[in-house]
Amino acid sequence: MRNFEYQNGTRVIFGKGTQTRVGAEMRKLGGPVLLHHGSSSIKRSGLYDEVKASLEAEGLELLELGGVKPNPRLSLVRQGIELCRKHKIGSVLAVGGGSVIDSAKAIAAGAVYAGDVWDFYTGKAQPAASLPVGVVLTLSAAGSETSISSVITDEEGWHKLACNAPAIRPVFAIMNPELSMSLPPYQVACGATDIMAHVLERYFTSEAEVDLTDRLCEATLKTVIAAVTRALADPRDYAPRAELMWAGSLAHNGLLDTGRLADWGTHRIEHELSAIYDVAHGAGLAALFPSWMRFVYKANLGRFVQFATRVWDVDSSGQPEAVALEGIKRMRDFLVSIGMPVDLGGLGIPGDRLEEMATKAMRFGPLGNLVKLGREEVLAILHLAAQKDW
Numbered sequence: 001m002r003n004f005e006y007q008n009g010t011r012v013i014f015g016k017g018t019q020t021r022v023g024a025e026m027r028k029l030g031g032p033v034l035l036h037h038g039s040s041s042i043k044r045s046g047l048y049d050e051v052k053a054s055l056e057a058e059g060l061e062l063l064e065l066g067g068v069k070p071n072p073r074l075s076l077v078r079q080g081i082e083l084c085r086k087h088k089i090g091s092v093l094a095v096g097g098g099s100v101i102d103s104a105k106a107i108a109a110g111a112v113y114a115g116d117v118w119d120f121y122t123g124k125a126q127p128a129a130s131l132p133v134g135v136v137l138t139l140s141a142a143g144s145e146t147s148i149s150s151v152i153t154d155e156e157g158w159h160k161l162a163c164n165a166p167a168i169r170p171v172f173a174i175m176n177p178e179l180s181m182s183l184p185p186y187q188v189a190c191g192a193t194d195i196m197a198h199v200l201e202r203y204f205t206s207e208a209e210v211d212l213t214d215r216l217c218e219a220t221l222k223t224v225i226a227a228v229t230r231a232l233a234d235p236r237d238y239a240p241r242a243e244l245m246w247a248g249s250l251a252h253n254g255l256l257d258t259g260r261l262a263d264w265g266t267h268r269i270e271h272e273l274s275a276i277y278d279v280a281h282g283a284g285l286a287a288l289f290p291s292w293m294r295f296v297y298k299a300n301l302g303r304f305v306q307f308a309t310r311v312w313d314v315d316s317s318g319q320p321e322a323v324a325l326e327g328i329k330r331m332r333d334f335l336v337s338i339g340m341p342v343d344l345g346g347l348g349i350p351g352d353r354l355e356e357m358a359t360k361a362m363r364f365g366p367l368g369n370l371v372k373l374g375r376e377e378v379l380a381i382l383h384l385a386a387q388k389d390w
Helices: 018-029 047-057 074-086 098-110 185-203 211-233 238-250 265-277 281-311 320-337 354-361 375-385
Strands: 011-014 033-037 062-065 091-096 133-137 149-154 159-164 172-175
Touching: 011 018, 011 238, 018 047, 018 091, 018 133, 018 172, 033 047, 033 074, 033 098, 047 062, 047 091, 062 074, 074 098, 074 149, 091 098, 098 133, 098 149, 098 159, 149 265, 159 265, 172 238, 185 211, 185 238, 185 265, 185 281, 211 238, 211 281, 265 281, 265 354, 265 375, 281 320, 281 375, 354 375
Parallel strands: 011 172, 033 062, 033 091, 091 133, 133 172
Antiparallel strands: 149 159
């Protein structure tokens, strides 16, 4: 097990009706408040009015910036930064899912930075400070509500890059699973896939004797597998919604990183898919992860056998390679069962820009840690993902 430091400063306020506490929590952070959100869905559901009333009851001055899209855009982030500076915003409130939260983090960090916020995503600078960010979560997926991560897309050239810094971690996250009940089934499945992918990036490590975090990863995966199946069968069932929402945070708050070196190769490849084709992140991961597994499994056969037996209950008495491949197959079959695409054709992505994506993925050097991937390896994985059947 590697040396590590672990700290999570986000206060989680979890459960039914907790969104009514948002005004009191934001008052602690100070105003004026930039209320940041995405589509009209929070207005249709009544959440927008509820949040606004709670903020106004605390006497907080509000400025509003909506319009966040999936794969949040740098242009809107820059607009938010200008508003924060012009109106001397004291804190930012994100109401929505991971895209809204990522955008809010970028705005909050950029507002107190003298340079261009994109510097944080290209590696030219690291956020040392940020306006405080609060969250009302509506989607179980990215885990951004308790993470140090933000991913933004620059429309000029369609580059999708990540920033990771403790300074941008939200101060609090209000997490009411009821708020996710109105989501379409496809979004629920995409969210669950995103959660699983965050766990898998950490699970597939070459670090030996990290059984506690292995078991935590496996428990999270098995919980998500069961919960999303129940949530899709009965959208009004609170229990699986609660499991998914909590799993989303645990998958990406740093706990499952402890003592190990995570991979992240598949995420970096997927960023090229969703940057160019604007697909849902979870769907992109579904189309890539089984192909990545199939491409690299021999590099650490024992770990893939463990994944197959512990997560998918594959009989361990067979030949190790057969056991590992059966685990990958069951993962792929599960994604199909919840309506996810498992190849690029299922995403509507043609094969004419695979080389471009492989080249872009190399901008910061080789990908991954379980297996180091160069351009040719990334291209091979993309070609594998372009096949309907292996």
